[in-house]
Amino acid sequence: MKSIAATFRNFGLGLLGILWLTGVAEAAEVRVMISGGLTAAYKVLVPEFEKATGNKVLTEYGPSMGTTTNAIPVRLERGEAADVLIMVGYALTDLASKGKVVAGSQVDLTRSPIGVAVKSGAPKPDISSVEAVKRALLAAKTIAYSDSASGVYVSTEMFGKLGIADVMKDKARKIPATPVGEIVAHGDAELGFQQISELKPVKGIDIVGPLPNELQQITIFSAGIASVSKQPEAGRALIKFLASPAARDAMIASGMEPIGN
Numbered sequence: 001m002k003s004i005a006a007t008f009r010n011f012g013l014g015l016l017g018i019l020w021l022t023g024v025a026e027a028a029e030v031r032v033m034i035s036g037g038l039t040a041a042y043k044v045l046v047p048e049f050e051k052a053t054g055n056k057v058l059t060e061y062g063p064s065m066g067t068t069t070n071a072i073p074v075r076l077e078r079g080e081a082a083d084v085l086i087m088v089g090y091a092l093t094d095l096a097s098k099g100k101v102v103a104g105s106q107v108d109l110t111r112s113p114i115g116v117a118v119k120s121g122a123p124k125p126d127i128s129s130v131e132a133v134k135r136a137l138l139a140a141k142t143i144a145y146s147d148s149a150s151g152v153y154v155s156t157e158m159f160g161k162l163g164i165a166d167v168m169k170d171k172a173r174k175i176p177a178t179p180v181g182e183i184v185a186h187g188d189a190e191l192g193f194q195q196i197s198e199l200k201p202v203k204g205i206d207i208v209g210p211l212p213n214e215l216q217q218i219t220i221f222s223a224g225i226a227s228v229s230k231q232p233e234a235g236r237a238l239i240k241f242l243a244s245p246a247a248r249d250a251m252i253a254s255g256m257e258p259i260g261n
Contacts (some may be wrong), residue, residue, distance in 0.1 A: 144189035
């Protein structure tokens with residue numbers, strides 16, 4: 001199997017050469033704000049983009065929503081610099097409606113399913129059906145979910161679908177900013193729910209699998225140009241690369257389904 005770097009070299013350098021010649025005249029600093037869902041693939045791909053273009057990518061990480069100090073909407077309200085925003089699609093659309101994103105610049109990149117994790121070596125519960133997930137949740141003493149898209153769904157919709165919302169109030173908790181997998185790895189929760197792409201990079205956990213189709217909620221991650229961008233063309237080049245076939249293997253390896261490449 002080809003490495004991601006080899007795949008990039010074979011298929012991506014020609015594309016990026018075109019981007020460089022037609023879209024970016026001089027090396028630039030591209031400032032990116034990105035949420036956790038795309039981070040694993042992004043960290044693999046950005047160095048290759050930098051090598052091919054000469055651009056330098058400066059990155060800040062934070063949730064797509066919420067009120068923590070590192071949340072992307074909060075960063076923008078503080079006036080932090082940004083060229084590219086990469087985050088949950090509907091949260092990016094909301095920012096666009098508030099004038100924080102350049103109209104027409106939004107590009108959907110990937111679909112990401114919700115997964116379930118346990119501490120490494122712990123028994124893996126059956127999550128193969130709706131009833132199995134319900135039994136696993138009722139049996140667990142502690143449950144963690146994120147403060148972003150997957151957690152909003154799990155806490156406000158999935159628990160209700162299963163008819164256990166009241167029971168979950170006492171043992172399920174929202175984890176602000178910190179990856180849910182880290183909470184599970186430390187033994188502070190028996191079960192963790194988050195996008196598989198956010199669980200995969202965390203050491204000390206085992207991913208049980210995705211939620212069954214009847215309970216699954218797919219999150220779309222999108223990218224757009226921030227209205228305050230000082231390097232919009234370099235930003236567009238980065239987005240174009242992340243949406244290209246050259247990025248496909250890295251996206252798949254991180255547990256996501258690429259859109260349109």
